[in-house]
């Protein structure tokens with residue numbers, strides 16, 4: 228039976244590549260994003276009834292819950308949740324971080340996965356199986372790969388992933404994260420904060436060439452598959468070796 232997959236941030240970059248890859252693998256996918264225009268373009272490009280758009284804000288409890296209910300309402304089950312939507316803080320150091328930036332980054336990157344998992348878990352537990360794949364980052368386990376709010380948010384995603392894995396693994400729900408390094412997406416077109424960039428600049432030559440979104444999507448698809456049946460609580464670096472040294 229085709230699996231039912233929810234992918235957030237599905238209109239662009241890594242999420243868009245995940246949507247395409249899950250559909251190509253025979254799954255039914257609810258592609259979720261705030262950006263209606265871009266999302267409809269992605270759906271049209273894929274051109275399959277097995278992918279449906281859901282325009283909404285995952286940073287709100289109501290938005291995340293409605294998205295899960297939309298998938299279950301349409302296809303009657305939920306097998307995989309990919310919490311991938313995320314926003315950057317443009318390398319802003321803590322003393323320059325305004326309240327709105329902190330709230331937005333924490334809202335999308337941390338509240339989003341929390342709200343979505345809270346809505347999804349009852350369905351997965353009722354079925355006795357399910358799989359969650361969060362998109363963390365190299366900034367989720369290292370201090371110098373983003374600004375203050377982005378780094379804090381991705382460390383939180385790592386903690387959330389491990390806690391869910393520990394608590395729900397024995398109940399049939401696996402939870403893992405991918406930790407991308409530098410990936411060519413819309414996110415990379417941000418204008419960095421001057422001081423944050425200056426602090427980062429000496430390390431830039433050490434970053435391996437940027438990866439493609441499709442290469443990152445493969446890692447998520449693996450973690451969501453039965454081939455990863457014994458993988459739970461892992462943070463899988465997909466960074467060309469950036470964090471290996």
Ligand SMILES: NC(=O)c1ccc[n+]([C@@H]2O[C@H](COP(=O)([O-])OP(=O)(O)OC[C@H]3O[C@@H](n4cnc5c(N)ncnc54)[C@H](O)[C@@H]3O)[C@@H](O)[C@H]2O)c1
Nearest residue numbers: 236239240241260261284285312313364407410412413414
């Ligand atoms: N690109 C990189 O180098 C890189 C590196 C490490 C981690 N990541 C992570 O990968 C994930 C995807 O990033 P990307 O590079 O593909 O970025 P992207 O900007 O290309 O795509 C992110 C998508 O998320 C959507 N989104 C943002 N806020 C949302 C919300 N509240 N509700 C619903 N959708 C929302 C955006 O509209 C956008 O389509 C993010 O979690 C990001 O932190 C990216």
